[in-house]
Amino acid sequence: MTGNDMFDSDDSDFERQLRESLHRDAERISPRDRRTEILAMVHDDTRVAEPRRRWLIPVAAAASVALIGTIVWGISSTGAGQQVTPAAPSTSTTAPAPSGSAKVPVTNPSPSATAATTQVALPAYFVGASSGTGDRFGLYREFVRTAVPAGATPAQKAKAAVEVAMNAQPFTNYEPYIQPWSGTTVQDLAATPSLITITLSGSGANGFTKEQTRLAVQEIVWTAQAAIGKGTIPVKFAVADGSATLFGAYPTAQTYNRPAKDLLYQDLAPIWITSPERDHEFKSGAAVVATGESCAFEATTQWQLKKSGAAIRSGTTTASSGCPLRGTWKVDLGVLAAGDYTFRMYEVSMQDGKGIVAETSKPFTVR
Amino acid sequence: MTERREGGPAVGGWEADSALTDLYAAHWHSLVRLSWLLVRDQHVAEETVQDAFVTMHSRWSQLRDQDLALAYLRRCVVNSSRSVLRHRKVEERYLSAETRARTAHGMSTTPSAETRALEHATGDLLVAALGRLPRRQREVLTLRYFLDLSEAQIADALSISAGSVKAHAHRGLAGLRSDVEVTS
Numbered sequence: 328m329t330g331n332d333m334f335d336s337d338d339s340d341f342e343r344q345l346r347e348s349l350h351r352d353a354e355r356i357s358p359r360d361r362r363t364e365i366l367a368m369v370h371d372d373t374r375v376a377e378p379r380r381r382w383l384i385p386v387a388a389a390a391s392v393a394l395i396g397t398i399v400w401g402i403s404s405t406g407a408g409q410q411v412t413p414a415a416p417s418t419s420t421t422a423p424a425p426s427g428s429a430k431v432p433v434t435n436p437s438p439s440a441t442a443a444t445t446q447v448a449l450p451a452y453f454v455g456a457s458s459g460t461g462d463r464f465g466l467y468r469e470f471v472r473t474a475v476p477a478g479a480t481p482a483q484k485a486k487a488a489v490e491v492a493m494n495a496q497p498f499t500n501y502e503p504y505i506q507p508w509s510g511t512t513v514q515d516l517a518a519t520p521s522l523i524t525i526t527l528s529g530s531g532a533n534g535f536t537k538e539q540t541r542l543a544v545q546e547i548v549w550t551a552q553a554a555i556g557k558g559t560i561p562v563k564f565a566v567a568d569g570s571a572t573l574f575g576a577y578p579t580a581q582t583y584n585r586p587a588k589d590l591l592y593q594d595l596a597p598i599w600i601t602s603p604e605r606d607h608e609f610k611s612g613a614a615v616v617a618t619g620e621s622c623a624f625e626a627t628t629q630w631q632l633k634k635s636g637a638a639i640r641s642g643t644t645t646a647s648s649g650c651p652l653r654g655t656w657k658v659d660l661g662v663l664a665a666g667d668y669t670f671r672m673y674e675v676s677m678q679d680g681k682g683i684v685a686e687t688s689k690p691f692t693v694r
Numbered sequence: 695m696t697e698r699r700e701g702g703p704a705v706g707g708w709e710a711d712s713a714l715t716d717l718y719a720a721h722w723h724s725l726v727r728l729s730w731l732l733v734r735d736q737h738v739a740e741e742t743v744q745d746a747f748v749t750m751h752s753r754w755s756q757l758r759d760q761d762l763a764l765a766y767l768r769r770c771v772v773n774s775s776r777s778v779l780r781h782r783k784v785e786e787r788y789l790s791a792e793t794r795a796r797t798a799h800g801m802s803t804t805p806s807a808e809t810r811a812l813e814h815a816t817g818d819l820l821v822a823a824l825g826r827l828p829r830r831q832r833e834v835l836t837l838r839y840f841l842d843l844s845e846a847q848i849a850d851a852l853s854i855s856a857g858s859v860k861a862h863a864h865r866g867l868a869g870l871r872s873d874v875e876v877t878s
Contacts, residue, residue, distance in 0.1 A: 342839065345824070345839045346839040348818050349820075349824075349839050351818070353730065353731055356736045358736075358743075359740060361740060364744065365747045366711070369710075369748055369751040
């Protein structure tokens with residue numbers, strides 16, 4: 328304590344209780360290591376396109392800081408929008424970044440970019456198999472670092488996020504994501520406080536089931552809304568070639584939105600592991616805690632900790648809510664010996680007690 | 695000390711990196727926890743403090759002192775956390791209005807981060823009562839009893855006078871006592 332300059336001495340018991348309560352409360356979280364990411368941001372993540380001159384670097388850095396500090400709302404990615412609310416909070420409110428040493432896919436900046444760009448972490452949703460048998464699908468969220476123009480508007484960031492979400496290819500080596508938007512690009516994204524309008528180059532790829540294409544539409548809705556960060560603004564689509572539907576089934580004349588809170592299971596994969604992130608490296612001696620979300624019967628899911636393909640520990644966890652509501656769960660794995668691990672979370676069928684109705688895994692390392 | 699080298703490579707280079715590394719090692723956890731106590735969302739807290747470190751690094755040519763840099767970090771964290779709460783309130787008002795409307799696919803009622811935080815609350819009476827205090831009183835008491843800052847340091851972090859710190863602290867403690875007595 329740096330000084331008793333404010334309070335009367337007879338408050339000391341109460342003050343001590345308050346101090347202990349605050350410290351106990353704060354200890355409930357374990358801040359993840361982000362030093363690597365911070366250093367990357369201050370050094371590697373602010374890039375200036377040709378011509379590359381040294382004096383431009385601090386300009387780009389300043390632009391990067393301005394981006395972090397300011398959201399200018401409502402300007403379309405083509406600059407045709409309208410500024411409504413200046414000086415809002417940082418990007419952190421809508422685009423939490425991946426932590427520490429996790430290997431996060433990074434998209435390449437557009438080769439046509441001629442202005443200063445900066446890297447930001449954007450939330451993107453992907454359609455992926457949610458069961459081991461691959462017959463059920465849902466949306467998974469990834470935080471992907473990608474280049475946006477320095478000082479990008481929310482609409483510009485949303486366009487970048489949608490571009491990421493429409494290209495699952497970087498993930499397909501290690502996640503069961505499908506690519507229903509293969510061959511389709513986003514041409515424009517405009518946002519107002521009441522509508523997000525996305526113009527696509529085409530109406531989507533062929534060969535996917537009705538449920539997969541429905542989720543493909545919804546992944547764009549979730550991604551655009553998350554990147555804009557202003558709640559569930561309805562999303563409307565337009566197709567550059569004049570198509571009246573997406574995937575031949577979803578009219579562009581109507582708007583689309585996320586489902587209600589008790590219907591999120593319609594869109595989201597039943598189980599998400601939010602920590603550890605894929606390939607995250609924990610320092611040896613540090614406690615490993617797995618966290619995530621689920622929508623499971625009676626909020627109950629099973630977990631396994633695997634090493635070299637074999638389960639070395641397992642257990643059951645109960646989320647904060649059971650389906651149809653989505654709950655959060657936490658598994659404290661404690662301090663682990665150095666090595667490569669996989670954390671698997673799954674839900675067993677209540678019908679036969681054997682079948683796996685949902686599952687997902689994340690590899691991580693302790694060094 | 696007053697030299698300004700906005701475009702020069704030396705000041706913003708190794709020295710800034712070194713300061714960032716030292717400050718990170720010493721204060722990352724406590725600053726994230728401070729932000730978390732204010733916003734109740736770990737992702738947001740980590741992002742807030744991460745942004746503060748990045749900004750501090752870019753301002754190192756003006757700061758060039760670890761104590762000044764730490765004070766700057768605290769101001770950034772408190773201000774950004776406050777902005778998050780403000781933004782969240784605006785968003786909740788907007789969502790509240792939106793849920794009265796209908797769209798083709800229905801409207802989302804995704805719970806706010808505050809709601810989630812309440813759902814996860816441990817039931818600590820004092821902490822819960824602290825959350826019900828006016829924002830400024832909550833900030834003063836959190837800085838005082840979590841970071842153990844002095845009156846002058848709190849005044850600097852919140853950009854208010856020392857007298858205001860004292861007043862907010864007394865009112866906050868009185869409010870806490872009253873709230874806890876009523877609740878218990």
